[in-house]
Amino acid sequence: MVVQLEPLRQAEIDAIFHALADATRRDIVARVIEREQSVSGLAASYAMSFAAVQKHIAVLERASLVVKSQRGRERIVRAEPAAIARARAVLEHYETLWRHRAAAIDAILAEEPEQQGEEHARHRRHHRS
Amino acid sequence: MPVIDAITDLEALTLTFVTEHDAPVERVWLLWADPRQLERWWGPPGWPATVTEHDFRVGGRVRYHMTGPAGEIAAAWMRITELDAPRHLRVDEGFSHDDGSENPAMPAGECDVRFEQLADGRTRMTVVFSYASRDDLELVVGMGMVEGFSSAAGQIEAVLAG
Numbered sequence: 001m002v003v004q005l006e007p008l009r010q011a012e013i014d015a016i017f018h019a020l021a022d023a024t025r026r027d028i029v030a031r032v033i034e035r036e037q038s039v040s041g042l043a044a045s046y047a048m049s050f051a052a053v054q055k056h057i058a059v060l061e062r063a064s065l066v067v068k069s070q071r072g073r074e075r076i077v078r079a080e081p082a083a084i085a086r087a088r089a090v091l092e093h094y095e096t097l098w099r100h101r102a103a104a105i106d107a108i109l110a111e112e113p114e115q116q117g118e119e120h121a122r123h124r125r126h127h128r129s
Numbered sequence: 130m131p132v133i134d135a136i137t138d139l140e141a142l143t144l145t146f147v148t149e150h151d152a153p154v155e156r157v158w159l160l161w162a163d164p165r166q167l168e169r170w171w172g173p174p175g176w177p178a179t180v181t182e183h184d185f186r187v188g189g190r191v192r193y194h195m196t197g198p199a200g201e202i203a204a205a206w207m208r209i210t211e212l213d214a215p216r217h218l219r220v221d222e223g224f225s226h227d228d229g230s231e232n233p234a235m236p237a238g239e240c241d242v243r244f245e246q247l248a249d250g251r252t253r254m255t256v257v258f259s260y261a262s263r264d265d266l267e268l269v270v271g272m273g274m275v276e277g278f279s280s281a282a283g284q285i286e287a288v289l290a291g
Contacts, residue, residue: 095133095135095146097173098133098135098146098148098256099133100173100174101148101170101171102133102148102150104169104170105148105150105157105160105170106150106151108160108166108169108170109150109151109152109156109157
């Protein structure tokens with residue numbers, strides 16, 4: 001195994017993936033990142049029941065992607081930047097890996113033909129031993 | 130730096146990466162077809178890959194392992210299911226036990242690679258990883274997360290701050 005995640009972190013990742021695997025919930029996150037929204041305002045934005053939208057918000061809350069607070073008679077939903085940053089880090093890990101791979105590929109392609117393949121491998125094996 | 134696009138589709142359970150390289154398609158194909166070249170770019174930072182078996186034909190198997198900073202070994206395999214040089218490569222892939230045998234308990238997926246010659250002599254490479262379940266996708270992404278977390282997080286913080 002490359003790495004074993006701590007149980008807490010794995011649970012957190014599960015919650016984040018579950019939360020973001022739904023288009024409505026991703027849209028809610030996108031809206032509240034732009035600016036905070038009231039629960040009733042969000043509910044009015046979707047062609048589904050108030051209860052259904054509340055459920056989506058609750059899933060996002062459990063994943064710590066948003067926080068809800070009472071303001072007067074309104075319940076306000078705000079983005080939780082730290083959790084969203086963590087979520088993006090999870091999703092973008094593989095992108096980072098591929099940026100690394102693409103850069104490594106371009107370094108190989110930029111070499112003179114006679115330095116490619118076997119030649120370099122011998123060089124690396126030499127250094128490892 | 131190559132042009133790159135990355136698409137995570139949580140509904141289709143795919144991860145897609147598109148890169149473009151300043152070389153003809155036959156040359157980019159060799160990055161996969163030559164094991165000595167494959168091992169130079171496949172491993173994540175700090176985890177160089179060593180290809181131990183490379184039977185590059187349909188039905189053939191590729192086995193490799195990556196060596197971590199503390200000498201940890203992460204072994205994995207690919208089985209080639211489609212091969213149309215130098216345009217298309219499709220493999221099943223998964224993880225291995227330390228002895229190199231396939232580990233069915235770990236998530237397995239498919240990887241589809243297409244190579245397109247562009248008009249300006251460049252090559253576009255499109256790599257699509259597909260997983261059977263969201264659990265598998267999460268596990269694969271999650272497993273890679275710790276080692277890549279710091280660099281990715283730094284990058285993300287910068288984006289969020291901007």
